[in-house]
Amino acid sequence: xxxxxxxxxxxxxxxxxxxxxxxxxxxxxxxxxxxxxxxxxxxxxxxxxxxxxxxxxxxxxxxxxxxxxxxxxxxxxxxxxxxxxxxxxxxxxxxxxxxxxxxxxxxxxxxxxxxxxxxxxxxxxxxxxxxxxxxxxxxxxxxxxxxxxxxxxxxxxxxxxxxxxxxxxxxxxx
Numbered sequence: 362x363x364x365x366x367x368x369x370x371x372x373x374x375x376x377x378x379x380x381x382x383x384x385x386x387x388x389x390x391x392x393x394x395x396x397x398x399x400x401x402x403x404x405x406x407x408x409x410x411x412x413x414x415x416x417x418x419x420x421x422x423x424x425x426x427x428x429x430x431x432x433x434x435x436x437x438x439x440x441x442x443x444x445x446x447x448x449x450x451x452x453x454x455x456x457x458x459x460x461x462x463x464x465x466x467x468x469x470x471x472x473x474x475x476x477x478x479x480x481x482x483x484x485x486x487x488x489x490x491x492x493x494x495x496x497x498x499x500x501x502x503x504x505x506x507x508x509x510x511x512x513x514x515x516x517x518x519x520x521x522x523x524x525x526x527x528x529x530x531x532x533x534x535x
Contacts, residue, residue, distance in 0.1 A: 367407060367416075371400050374417045377482035381421045384480075387428055395431070399424035414491070417481065463510050471506040478503055 375396060382392035403410075403420040410419055464472050474492065477483045483491075489499040 366413060367404055370413075370416045373484065373487070374420065374482075375400060377417060378421055378424050380482055382424055382428060385425060385428055391428075391431075395424050395427050399427055402427075417483075463513065466510065466513060467506050471502055474499060474503050475506055 378396040378399060379392045382395055383389065387395060399420050402423050403416070410416060464475070467475065470492065474488060477488045477491070478485070485496050485499055488494075489496045492499065494502070
């Protein structure tokens with residue numbers, strides 16, 4: 362793997378690695394530091410990477426293992442008790458479950474495009490190239506998927522609102 366290829370991958374993937382660590386519960390400063398360390402380890406161990414197009418998941422796995430190792434170290438030394446509770450609350454967990462359900466409404470290709478764009482933070486050109494689509498076709502598919510999911514969510518919210526109003530009316534009448 363060439364120095365230029367790795368430098369480009371770092372520029373495009375560093376922020377995605379930070380976001381990945383934040384999603385795994387790392388604190389912002391900790392995520393920045395661990396992402397930097399993961400990309401450094403990736404550079405040092407680049408000969409182990411079998412496929413250059415898998416560099417981001419590979420570096421993210423390095424970052425995730427570093428996060429797990431740090432958490433184990435802290436738990437052995439009792440440092441976790443002093444850390445503020447930054448875990449997501451029940452509302453965000455429910456939102457994550459609902460997003461998972463919504464994603465099942467998309468075709469496998471559209472689901473993959475949405476995940477790569479909004480979860481992994483890849484740019485449109487890379488996504489289009491990976492899926493052998495034009496950049497315009499990729500943008501259109503992502504846009505249509507978002508509109509469809511938004512419409513479904515709004516319809517669901519409207520139906521729930523109607524049920525709530527009907528339940529309140531029934532309670533008041535009783």
